[in-house]
Amino acid sequence: MITPVLPTYARAPVTFEKGEGPWLFDETGQKYLDFAAGIAVCALGHSHPKLVAALEAQARRVWHTSNLYGIPGQEELAKRLTDASFADTVFFTNSGVEAMECAIKMARKFHSHNGNPERYKMLAFEGSFHGRSLATIAAAGQEKLVKGFGPMPDGFDQVPFGDHEALKAAITGETAAILIEPVQGEGGIRPVPPQCLRGVRELCDEHGILLIMDEIQCGMGRTGKLFAHEWSGATPDILASAKGIGGGFPLGACLATERAAAGMTGGTHGSTYGGNALAMAVGNAVMDEMTVPGFMEHVVKMSGLLRQRLAQLVDEFPDIVEEVRGEGLMLGIKLKPEAVNGTLVNNARERHLLLVPAGDNVVRILPPLIVGAEHISQAVETLSATCIDMRDSAAVAAK
Numbered sequence: 001m002i003t004p005v006l007p008t009y010a011r012a013p014v015t016f017e018k019g020e021g022p023w024l025f026d027e028t029g030q031k032y033l034d035f036a037a038g039i040a041v042c043a044l045g046h047s048h049p050k051l052v053a054a055l056e057a058q059a060r061r062v063w064h065t066s067n068l069y070g071i072p073g074q075e076e077l078a079k080r081l082t083d084a085s086f087a088d089t090v091f092f093t094n095s096g097v098e099a100m101e102c103a104i105k106m107a108r109k110f111h112s113h114n115g116n117p118e119r120y121k122m123l124a125f126e127g128s129f130h131g132r133s134l135a136t137i138a139a140a141g142q143e144k145l146v147k148g149f150g151p152m153p154d155g156f157d158q159v160p161f162g163d164h165e166a167l168k169a170a171i172t173g174e175t176a177a178i179l180i181e182p183v184q185g186e187g188g189i190r191p192v193p194p195q196c197l198r199g200v201r202e203l204c205d206e207h208g209i210l211l212i213m214d215e216i217q218c219g220m221g222r223t224g225k226l227f228a229h230e231w232s233g234a235t236p237d238i239l240a241s242a243k244g245i246g247g248g249f250p251l252g253a254c255l256a257t258e259r260a261a262a263g264m265t266g267g268t269h270g271s272t273y274g275g276n277a278l279a280m281a282v283g284n285a286v287m288d289e290m291t292v293p294g295f296m297e298h299v300v301k302m303s304g305l306l307r308q309r310l311a312q313l314v315d316e317f318p319d320i321v322e323e324v325r326g327e328g329l330m331l332g333i334k335l336k337p338e339a340v341n342g343t344l345v346n347n348a349r350e351r352h353l354l355l356v357p358a359g360d361n362v363v364r365i366l367p368p369l370i371v372g373a374e375h376i377s378q379a380v381e382t383l384s385a386t387c388i389d390m391r392d393s394a395a396v397a398a399k
């Protein structure tokens, strides 16, 4: 019999009822170190006092009025995001996929607005992930996402990750935009090298194509800059943000230049909930914390420490861990084919360390950005114990 909750997730046998900073507590009071952070969402950890205060204060005033009226929190957050980025304008959503939908619609509208409605196709990369709507599964194109959900919306093609020549060859007079995650998340923590990102930008400029960056996972401080593309110097025309931007409150945003957004006039797009008063209270509080001097430096420093400690695991367990990769506090360990990422994640969870599996046999390590050196030490010790377990059970299996 089907469960009352649609069974689309294979859930781990644990539930949490309280959180504090990088810690989660299950219903029996047992403590877990949370290096999953709700899949890179809880950037400021759990129950951050400033976020709690902002949400509580707003909850006593007004929750929701709709976008039929002015929302001061939107004006404030949009101003702060545009001041701090490439963008001139922002549309607020409740999730990442809605930010991507806005980005895709905007890119198509841009070309039709400029008299080129035939330019509607998007080029994306193999191994990418852009959400679960029809348009975004069509964009990613992966079999496991699209199977049984056809026919897919027209106008989405994929090229191999990191293949600049294939990307060039795939461009036609119908190409509207290129869609790229500066660091692939679900695909297995695969960063796009800065010179490649700049190369994609040049290609877009050459052909009058818009560049859409999906920074839903890698943005909002995750790599030690507000947005990951800042490390490369290449900027997008349109950017989708979500996850960390709300620190756990459902919030997303589509950022764009004035030029790219030119066709998005009154009535062309909307959302009932997007950017409501509650979401904006939390979004502004997240921005307050991320703009405190030293916040990004802390991310970079903790990243260096974590990377260094993870590199020791590669040396210590060469039969299990192949390499460490990623940027900032968006790190992954790629396992050897003999070691299965899901097994490692489960073993670590039993040892009260939460991690996230990803594609390409990678284990994602996504601590809250407020993590301290002591938490990193503890996490790596647990990972080490987990690797010993895996090595021992492989030895037993070989006998």
Ligand SMILES: *Cc1c(COP(=O)(O)O)cnc(C)c1O
Pocket: 095, 096, 097, 098, 100, 129, 130, 131, 132, 181, 185, 186, 214, 215, 216, 217, 218, 242, 243
């Ligand atoms: C999580 C994610 C999405 C989808 O976000 P939702 O909030 O689940 O809709 C899209 N793109 C990337 C890169 C993501 O990591």
